[in-house]
Amino acid sequence: MVDYKKVIEDAVDKIKNECKGKTIIALSGGVDSSVCAVIAHRAIGEDLVPIFVDTGFMREGEPERIMDVFGDMNLEVIDARDRFIEAVEGVSDPEEKRKIIGETFIRVFEEKAKEVGARYLIQGTIYPDRIESEGGIKSHHNVGGLPINIEFEGIVEPIADLYKDEVRIVARELGLPEEISERMPFPGPGLAVRIVGEVTREKLEVVKRANRIVEEELDEFGPWQAFAAVLEKGTGVKGDVRVHGWIIAVRAVESRDGMTASPVEMPWENLRRISSRIAAEIPDVARVVYDITPKPPATIEYE
Numbered sequence: 001m002v003d004y005k006k007v008i009e010d011a012v013d014k015i016k017n018e019c020k021g022k023t024i025i026a027l028s029g030g031v032d033s034s035v036c037a038v039i040a041h042r043a044i045g046e047d048l049v050p051i052f053v054d055t056g057f058m059r060e061g062e063p064e065r066i067m068d069v070f071g072d073m074n075l076e077v078i079d080a081r082d083r084f085i086e087a088v089e090g091v092s093d094p095e096e097k098r099k100i101i102g103e104t105f106i107r108v109f110e111e112k113a114k115e116v117g118a119r120y121l122i123q124g125t126i127y128p129d130r131i132e133s134e135g136g137i138k139s140h141h142n143v144g145g146l147p148i149n150i151e152f153e154g155i156v157e158p159i160a161d162l163y164k165d166e167v168r169i170v171a172r173e174l175g176l177p178e179e180i181s182e183r184m185p186f187p188g189p190g191l192a193v194r195i196v197g198e199v200t201r202e203k204l205e206v207v208k209r210a211n212r213i214v215e216e217e218l219d220e221f222g223p224w225q226a227f228a229a230v231l232e233k234g235t236g237v238k239g240d241v242r243v244h245g246w247i248i249a250v251r252a253v254e255s256r257d258g259m260t261a262s263p264v265e266m267p268w269e270n271l272r273r274i275s276s277r278i279a280a281e282i283p284d285v286a287r288v289v290y291d292i293t294p295k296p297p298a299t300i301e302y303e
């Protein structure tokens with residue numbers, strides 16, 4: 001039986017020992033970085049500089065939601081939306097997209113660090129992120145996507161030995177609100193990995209709205225993870241006219257740690273409701289499909 005109080009104490013000690021002076025932490029709104037932020041705040045208090053980088057690839061309403069929870073920790077929102085979308089413009093290779101996003105994150109962190117005189121960065125990397133990056137499956141933005149020359153004296157990863165379900169236990173132990181401790185995983189590169197191929201402002205808008213609908217409809221269902229991705233365009237008929245509209249894939253999976261996953265056997269009624277809402281509420285969508293592939297062979301995200 002793991003003693004999670006001890007896990008927290010050890011993480012606090014690690015940060016105290018390794019981070020000297022001002023230290024940056026980037027919050028994403030997810031459970032991993034939130035847990036790190038609370039632990040780091042316990043460890044170094046006012047020396048912690050929490051930021052939220054608004055990449056534009058986050059879910060709708062995310063900056064406001066995160067401000068609600070962490071506003072009293074002096075959280076600063078950095079608006080980098082144009083910068084991120086311009087960085088991935090014209091790029092359709094999934095690994096290249098991930099690397100560019102990871103690198104853009106780091107550059108934003110470095111600039112902030114220079115401004116406040118911080119030499120350390122805390123990251124919420126967890127165990128499966130490390131395994132998958134080391135195994136060459138993909139480059140997680142917070143691991144393999146790091147450019148070689150990082151201008152930090154140290155990158156500290158206080159929960160790098162924990163699995164997702166353990167991070168949730170720690171979050172509860174720390175008294176984080178349920179909307180964070182029980183929140184679905186969300187990838188670091190954000191909605192960019194739920195857009196197959198090139199990221200455009202149009203696809204981003206479509207995928208954002210589709211994700212909101214899926215989250216609203218599946219909230220009470222509580223799958224491990226559920227989301228929407230935008231694929232190619234296909235033919236449809238809307239209001240008696242043939243259209244060439246986006247194909248949206250809906251995915252809902254059960255998993256322990258994201259390393260393997262199985263599709264949720266969703267009631268037909270829920271699927272039908274999601275499909276009609278997406279097609280009705282997003283003008284340029286012509287088709288909605290439900291992904292029934294387990295991992296492996298598919299990954300959970302689309303890129």
Ligand code: XMP
Pocket residue numbers: 129138139140141142185186187188189225257258259295298299300301302303
């Ligand atoms: P895949 O798509 O690899 O995803 O089957 C497994 C789990 O990890 C999440 N994911 C990420 N998390 N940075 C993260 O912090 C990333 O780059 C990243 N890519 C995927 C994904 O949402 C799923 O829960």
